[in-house]
Amino acid sequence: MLSTASGKVAIVTGGSRGIGRATALRLADAGVRVIVNYQRAADAAAEVVAAIEGAGGEAVAARADAADATQLRALFDVAEQRFGGLDIFVHNAAGYVGGPIADAADADYEQVFALNSRATFLALRTAASRVRDGGRLIFVSSVATRMSPSGNGLYAASKSAGEQLVRVFAREMGPRGVTVNSVLPGPTDTEGFAASAAPVAWLAERTPLGRIGKPEDIAEVVGFLASERARWVTGQSIAVDGGLS
Secondary structure: OOOOOOOOEEEEOOOOOHHHHHHHHHHHHOOOEEEEEEOOOHHHHHHHHHHHHHOOOOEEEEEOOOOOHHHHHHHHHHHHHHHOOEEEEEEOOOOOOOOOHHHOOHHHHHHHHHHHHHHHHHHHHHHHHHEEEEEEEEEEOOOHHHHOOOOOHHHHHHHHHHHHHHHHHHHHHHHHOOEEEEEEEOOEOOHHHHHOOOOHHHHHHOOOOOOOEOHHHHHHHHHHHOOHHHOOOOOOEEEEOOOOO
């Protein structure tokens, strides 16, 4: 359980599936009231809300494109209007563009940086004036920023930019007791990862713990960072990859 979490309010972007879903459920299990953000997967978001409510928690689904400044502000409005404020913001929404750098089009670069680094900038900037003192801001990045795998240049660069924003923002938010951290998942068993045709067996063999991650593995670390137990952890990029990197 998260220390002193009961009654706190969280937004989880991309909260309808995969790591976002597991994170929403993990926070709700600790008594956090959760806004489950989604962009297109309304049914999946409703299922997450139903699971939380079925376990006695409080949650609401909220549609918003986290890369759009206007829609992002409206998402923060939901937290204030429904639950009175915001304590925890988990920025999990992201986009992926793969392929060799030499083959990448200008549009590929613009797309992935808009979905990852620009969206992270917008999220942190908005959170600066909306999260309550003592809050927790958590950016879900990727271990690709450490491993630099071929075919992931644009994706890794866009996520790395987000991590740098987090490090600086941690210093800027520190006087208010707000912690800001990045979590770097390794290969994780999600729908998106399955659709990528990544070599699962090969990756599992090269991971010291002998498997790829589960969304719940990542959610546990996010849950720790969202808790009072992590009050002395800020400005960090924490790999959660079973030792792969």
